[in-house]
Amino acid sequence: MRRVPVPALLLCGTLTLAVSCGWGGDDGETGSAPGAPTGVTAAAGSATSVHVMWNAVSAEAGVSGYEVYRGPTKIKDVPGSEHMVDVTRLRPSTAYVFTVRARDADGRLGPPSREVRATTPAAVAADRSAPSRPDGVRGRTTGSRAAQLSWEAATDDRGVVSYDIHQGDTKIHSVGGTQTATVVTGLRPGTRYSFTVRARDAADNVSPASAVVRLTTAPGDEDGRGTAPTGFRAAARSEAGAHYLDLSWVPPRADGEITEYEIQLDGRPATSLVWGGTAPRGKASYSFYLGREDGVRHRVRIRAKLPDGTWGGFSAERTVTTGG
Template sequence: MHPPRSSSRAALAVLLLLLPTLALAADRGAWAPGVAYAVGDIASYGGKGYDCRQAHTSLVGWEPPNVLALWLERTGNPPADTQAPTAPAGVGSPSKTYDSVSLTWSASTDNVGVTGYEVFVNNGASASATSTTTSATVTGLAANTSYTFTVKARDAAGNRSAASAAFSTTTPSRPAQDTQAPTAPGSLRSTGVTSSSVSLAFNASSDNVGVTGYEIFVNGGSSAAATSTTLNATVTGLAANTTYTFTAKARDAAGNRSAASNSVAVTTGNTAPTGSKVLVGYWHNFDNGSTNIRLRDVSSKFNVIQVAFAEPVPGAPSGTMGFTPYNATVAEFKADIATLKAQGRKVLISLGGANGTIHLDDAAARQAFVTSMQGLINTYGFDGLDLDLEGASLSLNGGDTDFRNPTTPRIQHLIAGTRQLLNDNGAGFLLTMAPETAYVQGGYAAYGGPWGAYLPVIYALRDRLTYLHVQHYNTGTVMGLDGRAYAQSTPDFHVAMAEMLLQGFPVGGNASAVFPALRPEQVVIGLPSSPQAAGGGYTTPANVQKALDYLMKGQSFGGTYVLRKAGGYPGFKGLMTWSINWDKFTNYEFSNSHRAYLDTYQ
């Protein structure tokens, strides 16, 4: 799912699929996110005890009182967790400066789970640094001074381990003051242009101590538009078909900046990529710590832009949807959409998300939904509609057992309302969906409640479905067609989850109720654009592309999962990411690497 706005978003997290487990029930202490719970496990939360009813990995938003399908409140309180973690081992320092020391150590173990580490300096009573990983940096130290460090682990119940073995090291002396600036970079030149970016190269500067980086300035501005530690840089977020003037300056560790290089004028292109593979990105209409980016400045690497989100209007009749741009006026936002569409790109309005619970329980709510959504479509000129329903928005009622003929009113009215919008806006109006894995592939192991709840919606609207991009993140471990459980963030996971849609699968294990395969050109994999964008599931570009090579060409990476179709699916459509904003935050790693890769399949 797309995480809540207060987190790095991408959603209330997707649950683990129901997986058979032989684990014995255990008292797991205080409930915590990121823990694999087995059926019968006991956890405490809010002063109460709960029995685990379904195997899953916990995630923020699915606390025991909130998810009755997973937890049953028990009478009495579970025993308190009093067992401390083991002491960290192998404390060492990979690097240090005159006023800081970076430390690493081996992980501790605990009967429930280690939640963090504390670093102590010179046997002090208070921690000088804390970390949730096996590394930390202690800052604010004195130069040329010996320090002794110890590390302790802690768990969710507040138990603290014994201290690690002490590690001692001496900080280096403070370097002499450097006042000499580097020489100016030479031969600044353009090496590549898109409709929204310019790539530059230049010759190296020299310095009496050492050059630490370069800064690129646009049109004489006082703030750097891009930085680099190499002799290349790319300035992004530019307007199409516009001439810009660039200069470069070098800097050193003391902050001295060189004179400007020669200037070079470059004109951006005027179209976006138009290959057979797509890159779909969500632009979020709120600031969650990633970056503020105007819609018109979205990287040209994206073919389809999902504006997230239209949400229910508080206090209005049920089903009434609203949308207001957060960083532009309505007129400016409409102009931004028109600009993207003029470049040949598609701009859709996405519904729901982690915070937008949509309930269409009767005909009146359905009509309010259709009327309000059509108003938004008319106002802004959206090219289509994206259903990103999460959490409580979609769930099967008891007795609703056939995905081909759903009886849950909320699902019936969603299908009918969406169908009406598709019909009213014509054959060129796009429909996409971004469900969590529990709501789609989860229907393989069980069908009911949230498990498989998207399947009737996909099935009923498959004739108009443009892309289905299931969120391959915040999902833990999920079962593939081979009956094995695959963990998120791995090539095996992406291949296994995608082929379930490309082959079809028996719903709830019922061989007479097979969810039919989608066409390859309808299937897209959804991924976080950076580690910060989701609670889990980020996959490096190299591992994503291993999965795609196998999916599209049958070129195996030697993983566990074996494709049913050995030659792969050449028509497989591409990738989706949450989010465009987080992609910019990480200097466009996702869109740059994957656009270049997908273009090799054009």
């Protein structure tokens, strides 16, 4: 059967092509500035702090650092190797707006990310009691680059606001106080890791560390387990004499938002999708044009760009036939 090439699409809106809607920078120099960070989230860590995370901008952009803004004011400089920060010395019971910009080695700043909002909880007077230590901490590796961690909820006389995840002595992640599981990505193959979890309350009292979870990632090249989209479905649809491919999948779990995907058709990249607004956490779907010829057989699969800026594993491959 003759293969029908897939035309390029340009959709500047909530769902876009990764290469569309480019930003040329604001300095007039040759070359282009990095793109806007995606997947930005903000969550209160205590009555006086907010944990801000974002997806690492592609390494090809030569990012040397990030600038974090509260409203119009720059408040933090973060190295390019990191994509999260704790913003401290905030006021209790206050709403804040944050954005992030990437900066390259030449000092060019990309556009700001979308705005994200977080409200700090009320302060609790004379609270000096730390939450209990999180018990029942468990973990397992999923392939060579990811690990799943879970724990039992800690207790506190005023309530747990967040949990801090540490890799060795370094805090690498924070999740809300109602969450008792997370996925850590960006690990190295064949490497031994140690993780602990601490609970934090609104007064910034921090619990003792949980028991240590020691995990070793699988050796060799990434096999995709644990970082691939699941439940991947593909169906050919005909409308007004043209054929379209309808796709649906469940995003992989990761320590942040999944905002970008690559769709591979017949062994070659067909398009890259970027959610400009809130990315789906449950079922995601997308459709694109295949051509007008009947009886053309296609193979399709999809992979996600993880919050650390690396590509996850490919989904299972599906086969469809136009007009079938």
